[in-house]
Amino acid sequence: MKIKREDILHLANLSNFTLSDEEVLSLGKDLQDIIKYISQLDDLDTSEVKSTYQVFEMENVWRSDEIIEQDASSEQLLALTKNEKDNQIKVPKVL
Numbered sequence: 001m002k003i004k005r006e007d008i009l010h011l012a013n014l015s016n017f018t019l020s021d022e023e024v025l026s027l028g029k030d031l032q033d034i035i036k037y038i039s040q041l042d043d044l045d046t047s048e049v050k051s052t053y054q055v056f057e058m059e060n061v062w063r064s065d066e067i068i069e070q071d072a073s074s075e076q077l078l079a080l081t082k083n084e085k086d087n088q089i090k091v092p093k094v095l
Contacts, residue, residue, distance in 0.1 A: 001039075003031050 008028050012019045019027065074087065083090035 001035055003028050003035070 005024060005028065008019070008024050008031070012024075078084050078087065078089065081089045
């Protein structure tokens with residue numbers, strides 16, 4: 001894959017970078033070297049490698065939902081706040 005000058009300038013524009021002509025040439029060479037290095041993976045024989053989507057054997061830990069009676073009623077808890085409206089705690093706007 002050949003990296004064109006226009007591609008580098010497009011990426012720089014998307015990243016809000018200003019590049020000199022020297023930086024464009026240097027970056028082009030660096031990107032070409034990176035792609036060449038990564039393309040070595042295409043030569044690997046992976047026919048005997050088992051596909052996987054998860055490298056760790058993990059499982060979800062499920063628990064049953066149980067309603068546990070609380071010592072305080074909603075009225076008692078609402079009495080602890082300074083700002084209450086319609087049986088809800090009124091808080092300042094975040095946005």
